[in-house]
Amino acid sequence: MAGSADEPVSSSGSTPAVVLVEPQLAENIGMVARAMLNCGLDDLRLVRPRADWPNEKAVAAASGADRVLEQARLYPSTAAATADLNLLFATTARSRAMTKWTLTPRAAASEIRRATAAGIGVGLLFGKEARGLGNDDVALSQAIIAIPLNPTFSSLNLAMAVLIVGYEWRMAANAVEAAAVATATVPGAVLQLPKETAPATAEQLQGLFEQLESELDRCGFLRIAEKRPIMVRNLRNLFGRAGLSAQEVRTLRGIISCLVAGPRRPRGGGGGA
Amino acid sequence: MAGSADEPVSSSGSTPAVVLVEPQLAENIGMVARAMLNCGLDDLRLVRPRADWPNEKAVAAASGADRVLEQARLYPSTAAATADLNLLFATTARSRAMTKWTLTPRAAASEIRRATAAGIGVGLLFGKEARGLGNDDVALSQAIIAIPLNPTFSSLNLAMAVLIVGYEWRMAANAVEAAAVATATVPGAVLQLPKETAPATAEQLQGLFEQLESELDRCGFLRIAEKRPIMVRNLRNLFGRAGLSAQEVRTLRGIISCLVAGPRRPRGGGGGA
Known part of the structure; x- marks a missing residue:
């Protein structure tokens, strides 16, 4: 028992x-x-x-x-x-x-x-x-x-x-068909991820959203209080719709961190606008 | 109104x-x-x-x-x-x-x-x-x-x-497909009747059943009281399953009447055992 x-x-x-x-x-x-x-x-x-x-x-x-x-x-x-x-x-x-x-x-x-x-x-x-x-x-x-x-x-x-x-x-x-191998972002193919790729969990997505929104608050992108809820929602929708993998979430979070750090914190060579 | x-x-x-x-x-x-x-x-x-x-x-x-x-x-x-x-x-x-x-x-x-x-x-x-x-x-x-x-x-x-x-x-x-033209008695084809044929109504079927059962009572086929309900049900099921047309019901009723009248009432020539 x-x-x-x-x-x-x-x-x-x-x-x-x-x-x-x-x-x-x-x-x-x-x-x-x-x-x-x-x-x-x-x-x-x-x-x-x-x-x-x-x-x-x-x-x-x-x-x-x-x-x-x-x-x-x-x-x-x-x-x-x-x-x-x-x-x-x-x-x-x-x-x-x-x-x-x-x-x-x-x-x-x-x-x-x-x-x-x-x-x-x-x-x-x-x-x-x-x-x-x-x-x-x-x-x-x-x-x-x-x-x-x-x-x-x-x-x-x-x-x-x-x-x-x-x-x-x-x-x-x-x-039920065998798990598909191709990635795609068209309707009907939402679940097709490469076999070695783990899809993101909702918690991982949430972490991405929170990081993104906190950074957007900080930079003033979300400064108009009346518009903030709908802007947040639209962003979450956009990323949620993408069917991100766990690796892609990590990549995006790295991108956000990097963008935030940006030109203010030189890290040596490499490209970037 | x-x-x-x-x-x-x-x-x-x-x-x-x-x-x-x-x-x-x-x-x-x-x-x-x-x-x-x-x-x-x-x-x-x-x-x-x-x-x-x-x-x-x-x-x-x-x-x-x-x-x-x-x-x-x-x-x-x-x-x-x-x-x-x-x-x-x-x-x-x-x-x-x-x-x-x-x-x-x-x-x-x-x-x-x-x-x-x-x-x-x-x-x-x-x-x-x-x-x-x-x-x-x-x-x-x-x-x-x-x-x-x-x-x-x-x-x-x-x-x-x-x-x-x-x-x-x-x-x-x-x-929805166009109404089919063939008759058939296999599953999936239950509704396919010739265009000129009207399917029987439940009332017409009921009339057939009542005639049949009353004749079967009369001839003693249904004489064992304990067995009568299940025998009636099985017969109704059999005819109900057939997807009879109105014409076929009339034909069956004529057959029952004829069988009942049977050899006791000679009607001239024609085959039949």
Whole structure:
């Protein structure tokens, strides 16, 4: 018994994690757990749920999927909940004023399968019932999953959205292909990294963002307070969309450090503007 | 205003009808209505719902899909609810001791699209929350839709089952093909009827079954009371599975009448044992 209680059923990377950001109703969390287990998913992560946790109403709504609820982990932020993951999908019905790869659940499912087969940790982000994901969470994600429903009545129950994405993930089981070898930055190829290259974790990306923004604050690029949030978001979106490898993140951080140090701190020869 | 209140939004045959057989909870009916409208479906039929109808809890759970609830029609039996329909799918998670064509929701979706495009009325049958459809309702159907979920946890919320079938129906919108011309009795070709042939309605099939069973009662074929229900079910299943045309039903009924009249009533020449 000892030592196994805290271990998740599936190790990170084998199945996608479902990340609920600020879910409002415990019943919905329970229904999500049920829908997840229907699809064979069990890695549930909760970011600041409004209801007390653990919660009896969630257990009742889970209709037997207690295991998923018992293993669910709580986090103070989306960044913390996704720190060990490499590839985040933001599920949304509303269109966003962001340049973002947008996939149907079906197209996303085969990408997710390819990713997890290659050891890439995948997170599926779902926002609160009333309003969906905030733009900051969307910006953290590498791509959007848009569920193509009735445009005149697209208000989808939270657990229903989880079910559709999970169902497509399950249906894609036979469509897994061997991990691809080429890198590419076109839609549909988001997960194709050279075999020897580890994709960045969300935590590594976060480190890059924080370094970048702190430097941009310092140099005055972000000095207009009203505009700062949207500028930060757009930058994160831009880099998040790129599907960076861990090595590329290190390279970018080195570039930022170097640019900051810049001409003020001569380091001998070498090029540079 | 006059004359339009009772008209369904979609005429029979343009979209599949969702038939809930003995639903237990009003909340689930509301969630079904919401899931239906998410997918662009609005023909909801209720067979002996346990809750009072109309029902405030259903309206609350529908989250704005009131229109579907307001138009929902109540029926005393599955046969009455499907009398105007030609092709019935029984949605089920349990396997049945019946020989039956079984399709995934995805395969069924393209069949449904082909059928409705050809003017064939389609009904999707869903059973009560706890136990699903009874075998008699399954036997009435031409095929089974089996949702391929986690075999170790397949207990699916009623509205979730409706959503998956409706979602696949919606996704199949681009896969509609011109109505096929060939008849066939192999799986996947269930809806292909010659253009000039009208498929039988459930009411016509019911008439055939009643005639057949009454004759079988009379001749003693169904005399063992304990065995009668299962024998009737198996017969209905057999004929239901055949995807009979209206003409074929008339032919069969004529055959039954003729067999009953048989050698006792000479009608002149002609072969026959």
